[in-house]
Amino acid sequence: MARLDPRNTSRYRHAPGLPGMDLLQADFTTHDYAPHVHDSLVVAVTEAGGSEFRSRGRTDIAHPGALLVFNPSEPHSGRMGGSARWRYRAFYLAEPAMRELLGALGLDRPGYFTANTVPDTDLVARLTALHRLLDADAQDTLLQRELLVRTFGDLLQRHGQAARRMPQAPRDKAALAPVLELLRDGHAQSLSLEQMGAAAGLTPFQLIVAFKRTLGLTPHAYLTQLRLRAALRGLQAGQSFVEAALAAGFCDQSAMNKHFKRTFGMTPRQYVDARAR
Incomplete structure (x- = not known):
């Protein structure tokens, strides 16, 4: 955990398995950003409090739930604005990450964002969930990839100039x-x-x-349902919980348990015990 000030904390790291993408989680009470630029596309969501930022010759306020986008090499600055706290999460997509993302979207060049503030509560929620998932080093790489492609694809399609070419x-x-x-x-x-x-x-x-x-359903959700059906068949045939999970395609028994409970409202053990009775 990097410390900028006793009252400020931040965590900056590379996104696991995603070359060219970095993640920042910051919780500030006093921090000011001097005017600067990034080589990366910057996408940030405000979780609590807010900030005042300046870009394109004007000053705006980022309220809680705000979604901010800064194009590569676009000068901007930021500071605390009307709040005693400023907690936010940010994605930094450098050229390798953008090139890989554009390939997944079927685009030949990145779209340009004509506004820094993006009014889209759906994307705020999804970007926050994606950031937390990447920050947690989750083992489900397909889910990570699916959320990444879909969320940033929708961001570009809805609010970037790439929409016409997608x-x-x-x-x-x-x-x-x-x-x-x-x-x-x-x-x-x-x-x-x-x-x-x-x-x-x-x-x-x-x-x-x-x-x-x-x-x-998304591809990940559909695949999970197929794996759950296979796990049910395995349990019915007398396989152990670990055997049923691995044979069905889950990374481990814990992953099977999580999806089993979420889908059927019971654990695999409850299911097996009920069948035994």
Whole structure:
């Protein structure tokens, strides 16, 4: 934990498994940022309090729940504004991260944000959840990847100039048939969004949108349901909890327990005990 002042704390680190993306979690009571620029795209969400920032020749206020975006090399400064506390989370996407993200979105160049303040409560919640997930070093890399692509894809599509060039996802469920077959046959394997998309000729972002539009689930959620069904079959056949979890494709028994309880309202042990009775 880096300390800028006894009253201020911050945590800066590289996002696990995401070259070119860094994360900052800050909790300030006195800090002022001098005018500066970043080589990266900066996306920040305010969790508590607020700040006053200056960019593009004007001064604005970041209230709680604010979403701020600064284009690479865009000068800006910030300081405490009308609040005794300023707690926020920020993403820094350098060129390698942007290049990889654009490939997942099917874009050839990054979009430009014409405003620093983005009014979008949905994205604020999703960016906060994504930041916490990345900061926690979660083992579910598919979920991390899915949230990253979908959240930043929606940010660019809704508020950046990239929206006009982003390839549209298919609306026909038949287009997903090769992906669904891949998931049914390979649910126990470690599958990536790129592998799934390649089966149907879709970018990862198109894949996520198409799944939500036609099935009401994301690829990760759909794959989790397939794994839960496989785990049920394993438990019914007398496999141990660990055997059922690993054979179904979960990384460990704990992951199976979490999804089992969330989906069925009971633990695997409760399910097995009930069947035994």
